Amino acid sequence: MAVGKNIRYLAAPKLGMMRKKYCRFKKSGIKYIDYKNPEFLLKFVNEQGKILPRRLSGNSLKYQRKVAQAVKRSRQLALLPYVTDLLK
């Protein structure tokens, strides 16, 4: 059965395990998210300046709320834009 050997992998084999997402604030023990630090908050917005959802950022609900709050405060103070293109 030489043919059987050749078609063993019809679907591409998975390269490594899917990495599990984690909440970086819980992991590193950050309790307060500073709205005065727009460079850090850039990690949680997309190119248009929208806040990334939890399913992408991996934040826990508690810290996602704080991130959202910080991004919104930052926008108010013109440290982050409300709308743009090509932010990153």
Place this chain on the structure above:
Amino acid sequence: MNQYETVIIFTPVLSDDDMKRTEEAYKDFLRSNGGEIVAEEHWGLKQLAYNIKKKSTGIYYVLEYKGPSDITGKLDIQFNRDENVLRFATIRLDKYSIDYNERKRRGEIGRNAKTGAHAANKLNKEKEKAEA
């Protein structure tokens, strides 16, 4: 007594002397209303992310102070009267943010921090591991 933090954006046309005078005026106002200045920060002229009152830059100034709860309302009125203030935001600090600001002032937060919370946490975890 609460601890507050106010970020103020002044117009870029303000001269250095005027800046100092207005800052002093606000600090005096806080003190005369039962406030106590904890810290202040000058960020200088910064590019705004979007135009405010047709200005694309602004002078950022951060004040941290303790005071009774009615102090913020009084301060808001002062800011609204002042034409040199493009925008301001006052935020009540909780215990985590007070702690954060103190550590930031000691230079323990940021990329160059050696003894930041992250490092301390790591150390603690390593210690726990070693003990276990």
